[in-house]
Amino acid sequence: MTDLKLVIFDVDGTLVDSQGDILAAMTRAFDSQDLPQPVREDVLGIVGLSLPVAMERLAPQLGVVRRTHLVEAYKRSYSAIVKEGGAMASPLYPGIPELLNRLGGIDNVLLGVATGKSRKGLTTLLNAHGLTGRFVTTQVADDHPSKPHPAMLYAALDDVGVEASQAVMIGDTSYDMDMAEAAGIPGIGVTWGYHPATALTNAARVVSDTAGLQAAIFDILEVSA
Template identity: 45%
Template sequence: MAHPVRPPVRLIVFDCDGTLVDSQATIVTCAQAAFVACGLVPPHADAIRRIVGLSLEPAMGVLLGDADDLDLSRRIAAEYRTAFFAYRARPDFDEPLFDGVVALLDRLSAENYVLGVATGKAMAGLVRVLEHHDLARYFVTLQTADLHPSKPHPAMLEAAMRETGCAADETVIVGDTTFDIEMGVRAGCRAIGVAYGNHPSAELYEAGAEHVMHHIGELTGFLAPLPAR
């Protein structure tokens, strides 16, 4: 007996940090500086990579080890922003795109996929990154942490689907963290991970990823309709 086939993918939503843009050095440097500015021991880089993808204040609460201390989490988040603005002003500041991103977006746009971004950044920060890399022209829906609850809450994906008129079974989230994958699962979407970002492949699969890519250009090979679950 043939299995029913899910509808073709229409909407592809990308995470930003660790998926499109290599911002790991920026995030680690600024998080450590924020803790030092608050008189705290700076967290290890490995711990910081674990929280990439969360919204800023919840992320700082996790690093602090006391998510209920909202006042201190807010102070650390404020110092993070201060450190980031200073870091971004450095002449050697660089947050490069991962290899293959532009070629992939060109191809997906030419094939009429609807593209979006869902990120733990604020809208102003996301727009700045997209404009810097000349990527804004590709995306029709942008969902950010200042407008929605933090990942893995599904609100960002739900908003992207509403804005584009796409159903959950027509939507794919692509991300490098378990927060991205869990967000997709909660929204009822397909979820595809990338292995070159902040969380290990095994954890992405455990969170519900259908595939984990070693290069973002592999995505087009995973977009054929799959048997319905």
């Protein structure tokens, strides 16, 4: 049995504070389709879902064709906003760079991503923060059903060749924790993102800062720096 461990991160609301870019891109997308703007709370509530599912929740009155236009408009807008902002767009949360460096320095610990972003959106973001190559497996919405379906996590485990018991999933939303539970992976919920702590009911642990996150990862996976 391998001694490898896999730490899987959500992106928006977990690694990066992308709410400003998400809200701005959503505003541009809805404006482009001459639609009334959804309220901020509703937009942040769908962060983590695949875009088609998210748009169906935000604009249930639209048919499939118009929702598809809305999805494409959002993708274009978000990509443009991130490129305009560079490394200042969707900043990493405090302590995240140090945590990634610390985890990356442990021989048997590998890092992965499971995100509702598209491949293009994730690539743009990782490039902006100099994180290209940091993660050995990157699972995106292009290739899987939307969270909380566990397909992303199954694929991540297969990529690395570890069992669910040797992995953790870290995220800020109920979708992340529900996905982790469905895959049989312990979930660690973080409170600095977009869902309240009360929504993270399926989390094995809930933490409020990166020091607590590191301690929870080390404890669950039985590793040390």
